[in-house]
Amino acid sequence: MAKMTPRTLSGFMELLPAPQQQMERMMDILRTTYSRYGFTPLDTPVIESSEVLLAKGGGETEKQIYRFSKGDADLSLRFDLTVPLAKYVALHYNDLAFPFRRYQIGKVYRGERAQRGRFREFYQADIDVIGDGKLDITNEAEIPAIIYQTFSALGLKRFQIRVNNRKILNGFYAMQELAEKSGDIMRTVDKLDKIGPQKVRDLLISEIALSETQADEILKFIAITGSNCEVLNALQGYAGKNEVFDTGLSELNTVVKYLAAFGIPEENFAVDLTIARGLDYYTGTVYETTLLDYPEIGSVCSGGRYDNLAEYYTDRQLPGVGISIGLTRLFYVLGEQGLLNPSLPTAPADVLILPMTEDLAPAIALATQLRQNGIRTQLYTEQKKFKAKMSYADKLAIPYVVFLGEDEINAGVVACKDMVSGEQTKFGFDETLQRIRVGLAEKNAGCVILEK
Amino acid sequence: MAKMTPRTLSGFMELLPAPQQQMERMMDILRTTYSRYGFTPLDTPVIESSEVLLAKGGGETEKQIYRFSKGDADLSLRFDLTVPLAKYVALHYNDLAFPFRRYQIGKVYRGERAQRGRFREFYQADIDVIGDGKLDITNEAEIPAIIYQTFSALGLKRFQIRVNNRKILNGFYAMQELAEKSGDIMRTVDKLDKIGPQKVRDLLISEIALSETQADEILKFIAITGSNCEVLNALQGYAGKNEVFDTGLSELNTVVKYLAAFGIPEENFAVDLTIARGLDYYTGTVYETTLLDYPEIGSVCSGGRYDNLAEYYTDRQLPGVGISIGLTRLFYVLGEQGLLNPSLPTAPADVLILPMTEDLAPAIALATQLRQNGIRTQLYTEQKKFKAKMSYADKLAIPYVVFLGEDEINAGVVACKDMVSGEQTKFGFDETLQRIRVGLAEKNAGCVILEK
Numbered sequence: 035m036a037k038m039t040p041r042t043l044s045g046f047m048e049l050l051p052a053p054q055q056q057m058e059r060m061m062d063i064l065r066t067t068y069s070r071y072g073f074t075p076l077d078t079p080v081i082e083s084s085e086v087l088l089a090k091g092g093g094e095t096e097k098q099i100y101r102f103s104k105g106d107a108d109l110s111l112r113f114d115l116t117v118p119l120a121k122y123v124a125l126h127y128n129d130l131a132f133p134f135r136r137y138q139i140g141k142v143y144r145g146e147r148a149q150r151g152r153f154r155e156f157y158q159a160d161i162d163v164i165g166d167g168k169l170d171i172t173n174e175a176e177i178p179a180i181i182y183q184t185f186s187a188l189g190l191k192r193f194q195i196r197v198n199n200r201k202i203l204n205g206f207y208a209m210q211e212l213a214e215k216s217g218d219i220m221r222t223v224d225k226l227d228k229i230g231p232q233k234v235r236d237l238l239i240s241e242i243a244l245s246e247t248q249a250d251e252i253l254k255f256i257a258i259t260g261s262n263c264e265v266l267n268a269l270q271g272y273a274g275k276n277e278v279f280d281t282g283l284s285e286l287n288t289v290v291k292y293l294a295a296f297g298i299p300e301e302n303f304a305v306d307l308t309i310a311r312g313l314d315y316y317t318g319t320v321y322e323t324t325l326l327d328y329p330e331i332g333s334v335c336s337g338g339r340y341d342n343l344a345e346y347y348t349d350r351q352l353p354g355v356g357i358s359i360g361l362t363r364l365f366y367v368l369g370e371q372g373l374l375n376p377s378l379p380t381a382p383a384d385v386l387i388l389p390m391t392e393d394l395a396p397a398i399a400l401a402t403q404l405r406q407n408g409i410r411t412q413l414y415t416e417q418k419k420f421k422a423k424m425s426y427a428d429k430l431a432i433p434y435v436v437f438l439g440e441d442e443i444n445a446g447v448v449a450c451k452d453m454v455s456g457e458q459t460k461f462g463f464d465e466t467l468q469r470i471r472v473g474l475a476e477k478n479a480g481c482v483i484l485e486k
Numbered sequence: 487m488a489k490m491t492p493r494t495l496s497g498f499m500e501l502l503p504a505p506q507q508q509m510e511r512m513m514d515i516l517r518t519t520y521s522r523y524g525f526t527p528l529d530t531p532v533i534e535s536s537e538v539l540l541a542k543g544g545g546e547t548e549k550q551i552y553r554f555s556k557g558d559a560d561l562s563l564r565f566d567l568t569v570p571l572a573k574y575v576a577l578h579y580n581d582l583a584f585p586f587r588r589y590q591i592g593k594v595y596r597g598e599r600a601q602r603g604r605f606r607e608f609y610q611a612d613i614d615v616i617g618d619g620k621l622d623i624t625n626e627a628e629i630p631a632i633i634y635q636t637f638s639a640l641g642l643k644r645f646q647i648r649v650n651n652r653k654i655l656n657g658f659y660a661m662q663e664l665a666e667k668s669g670d671i672m673r674t675v676d677k678l679d680k681i682g683p684q685k686v687r688d689l690l691i692s693e694i695a696l697s698e699t700q701a702d703e704i705l706k707f708i709a710i711t712g713s714n715c716e717v718l719n720a721l722q723g724y725a726g727k728n729e730v731f732d733t734g735l736s737e738l739n740t741v742v743k744y745l746a747a748f749g750i751p752e753e754n755f756a757v758d759l760t761i762a763r764g765l766d767y768y769t770g771t772v773y774e775t776t777l778l779d780y781p782e783i784g785s786v787c788s789g790g791r792y793d794n795l796a797e798y799y800t801d802r803q804l805p806g807v808g809i810s811i812g813l814t815r816l817f818y819v820l821g822e823q824g825l826l827n828p829s830l831p832t833a834p835a836d837v838l839i840l841p842m843t844e845d846l847a848p849a850i851a852l853a854t855q856l857r858q859n860g861i862r863t864q865l866y867t868e869q870k871k872f873k874a875k876m877s878y879a880d881k882l883a884i885p886y887v888v889f890l891g892e893d894e895i896n897a898g899v900v901a902c903k904d905m906v907s908g909e910q911t912k913f914g915f916d917e918t919l920q921r922i923r924v925g926l927a928e929k930n931a932g933c934v935i936l937e938k
Contacts, residue, residue: 038541040577040799046531050581059525070857071865074834079498079607089490102554104597125492127500131881145556155531172867295850382587384525398747405522412524416622429583436550483645
């Protein structure tokens with residue numbers, strides 16, 4: 035028979051078993067951390083009706099969308115988790131209690147140009163808090179705590195949550211009578227890291243037609259840096275001139291004020307006036323998170339406050355605040371940078387049992403007993419040479435191999451080999467179990483991410 | 487602005503938060519049980535190249551496939567998890583250790599006619615063991631143990647794992663010199679439950695052109711019932727006439743022999759000669775699992791042994807055995823039958839903190855402390871009346887509400903209300919935490935499925 039060469043589409047991540055186990059650990063940590071903050075898990079369809087999904091109009095992403103027909107239906111694959119959330123909240127409004135706090139970890143699809151490290155199918159891991167009409171500023175203050183806990187739980191230390199407030203930016207531009215150009219200005223300022231202040235100034239003058247004075251005012255403003263306290267003090271100098279600015283400054287003060295109570299160390303947080311989050315969507319606090327030793331990766335967790343989640347579906351005002359982690363890309367870059375802890379177990383089983391008797395009943399009973407005690411156990415029953423069996427355990431990095439022969443069965447003991455230390459013991463079931471448990475706890479004690 | 491009416495496509499399950507929590511519990515149990523047996527989690531793309539996915543030819547499912555173009559690419563959504571597994575194993579053969587044991591819980595897509603309880607996007611939860619060249623019969627004997635543990639962990643008692651062996655059927659038909667018609671015969675016999683033995687006999691004669699004697703022989707054969715022991719004894723009467731039959735009988739004897747060692751009660755297991763699993767794909771042991779009180783639901787977990795997983799991709803012989811649970815449909819029918827335990831917690835949080843002071847710092851510190859101790863905690867900070875806050879906790883069924891006012895802060899205590907019993911306590915943090923933990927353990931003690 036002619037064979038079809040198996041392949042996986044480019045831009046689609048398909049992991050081998052060991053890295054998949056690392057990915058599963060990361061997802062577990064995200065689920066646990068998000069749950070800890072009172073977010074409920076949601077799952078929405080990957081496919082939506084195109085007219086519903088694209089109600090807002092796709093803009094730049096529209097070309098990237100996987101859109102197709104099935105029968106009479108015009109369908110699209112979701113390209114983020116925010117539009118499906120907007121649809122969900124508008125559709126199920128009467129069945130939800132607000133503030134509605136949900137997390138969702140799911141695959142989204144964008145037909146981007148294939149490129150190393152760019153994915154067409156990738157996981158996003160989102161949390162959002164949605165209010166009905168109003169949403170208190172404390173929710174915006176809590177988000178950095180969640181980001182901090184999430185990355186700390188993954189094992190990172192050298193990261194920084196950078197925060198700004200769009201009202202401060204909008205208010206400032208209004209003071210300069212540049213409100214109408216604020217979108218263009220923010221998009222230009224966003225390039226600061228890449229092209230430097232002088233080129234930003236040039237662009238502001240040449241492309242956005244600002245006067246030299248206006249451009250200098252803007253550069254002076256975004257040059258405000260220092261400790262959180264210093265930045266807030268400098269901003270205080272602009273207060274009293276514009277209501278929106280003052281509201282933004284008050285909100286930013288609140289966010290910073292509760293940092294300590296939320297347990298966020300000062301070094302993991304910075305007020306950064308250059309952050310705007312391109313989208314017009316955000317209206318208050320905005321967040322970016324960068325890895326201090328890998329600035330080239332860009333933000334690994336971004337989001338912000340928005341005033342109107344679902345305006346394309348409902349007249350209700352549904353303000354919210356949320357963040358998103360691009361999980362597939364994060365996992366990829368962590369791997370590329372060698373930051374995934376290689377010493378955490380990735381084996382499919384904790385124990386491999388090698389039966390040494392014709393009758394398998396005692397080995398099966400032992401496997402059942404280990405499983406009932408929470409030990410992931412594989413029974414190896416293929417007809418192979420002993421060496422092949424041991425090399426199977428080696429290849430899969432299974433930490434313990436148990437031998438069960440007539441001698442052990444008659445003596446009521448279990449022969450157990452620690453595949454790392456090489457130590458082999460013969461104890462009764464309870465003691466063997468206890469030793470395996472202690473060993474596994476040690477092996478699992480590390481974090482997913484191991485900074486260099 | 488004109489609004490687009492939000493909707494979810496028919497045939498796509500989208501759950502409210504409370505049932506979603508029940509679904510998450512079910513998935514957790516499947517993940518835990520599958521892991522316990524040494525299966526590694528896999529995740530493969532939802533989209534594959536059509537020529538790869540449909541290498542086998544789609545047969546009846548081909549019309550149901552979501553197939554579309556993106557640029558030059560001819561793409562399809564996966565319609566099961568078995569073809570992607572075949573591709574995965576053929577593609578990554580050199581990086582895998584065999585037997586390769588993997589589980590996968592993922593969404594698959596079939597554009598079926600919309601119908602109540604039929605889904606176009608649904609989860610399958612599969613396990614498979616793949617051998618390289620050979621695969622020992624013990625793997626087939628272990629599968630019923632995994633099915634038993636899975637459904638027991640979900641809380642079911644009244645279910646039956648029905649097992650047969652295709653070699654017994656093929657051997658029997660060969661004895662009757664009906665080998666060439668065996669596929670047609672099995673498809674007819676498969677209707678036994680629905681149309682009864684007399685109509686099966688009629689069809690065998692009228693449609694498959696069997697003689698009356700042949701039809702009677704077949705009816706006599708599939709009428710063999712009784713305890714496992716009785717069925718095996720009756721089958722022994724056919725032994726010695728056909729090699730394939732004898733191999734099948736020996737395999738079935740092995741599967742039954744190890745039942746007790748694997749801890750499967752006799753009442754949850756039955757040898758059933760009427761089971762064939764329509765597909766030509768299976769070559770040895772086949773499995774179906776039925777809920778005794780809901781036979782109309784059909785099999786909720788099916789599978790079997792196959793000799794050649796990936797023949798469309800590779801010349802290597804890769805035999806395997808696997809089972810699949812149609813999770814979305816199972817969840818749906820359990821809900822329809824009222825079998826989902828309503829007393830298990832479905833709230834997004836274990837504790838809702840209502841701060842009673844202007845300065846939120848003490849409430850935030852308390853939330854942080856609870857979260858560090860593993861308690862899912864929501865801080866409620868919206869400006870609402872007390873009654874509205876309590877009704878929020880009620881609506882979400884959050885089990886504990888904590889009040890933190892000046893008095894409590896000064897006294898170093900926490901006021902905690904059990905929302906079920908109504909009991910309100912004032913204790914220090916440690917004692918409150920302890921009481922909450924005990925209470926949550928009790929509330930979470932039940933099973934997902936509660937038989938009536």
